[in-house]
Amino acid sequence: xxxxxxxxxxxxxxxxxxxxxxxxxxxxxxxxxxxxxxxxxxxxxxxxxxxxxxxxxxxxxxxxxxxxxxxx
Numbered sequence: 001x002x003x004x005x006x007x008x009x010x011x012x013x014x015x016x017x018x019x020x021x022x023x024x025x026x027x028x029x030x031x032x033x034x035x036x037x038x039x040x041x042x043x044x045x046x047x048x049x050x051x052x053x054x055x056x057x058x059x060x061x062x063x064x065x066x067x068x069x070x071x072x
Contacts, residue, residue, distance in 0.1 A: 005012070
């Protein structure tokens with residue numbers, strides 16, 4: 001008998017606990033909890049717009065006033 005078997009001998013053959021008030025969740029529903037999702041939806045578009053703006057700015061050699069509050 002291994003050390004693990006000795007340590008858990010009294011509980012090793014017990015049946016798995018099944019709650020009476022809350023039935024087990026279906027596998028499909030449980031899997032949906034771990035499905036990938038777009039946490040930063042719109043982020044890719046914002047990066048593309050910024051890159052496009054930067055490219056246009058470099059082509060036109062637009063210079064901004066240091067005193068200007070924003071470029072938008």
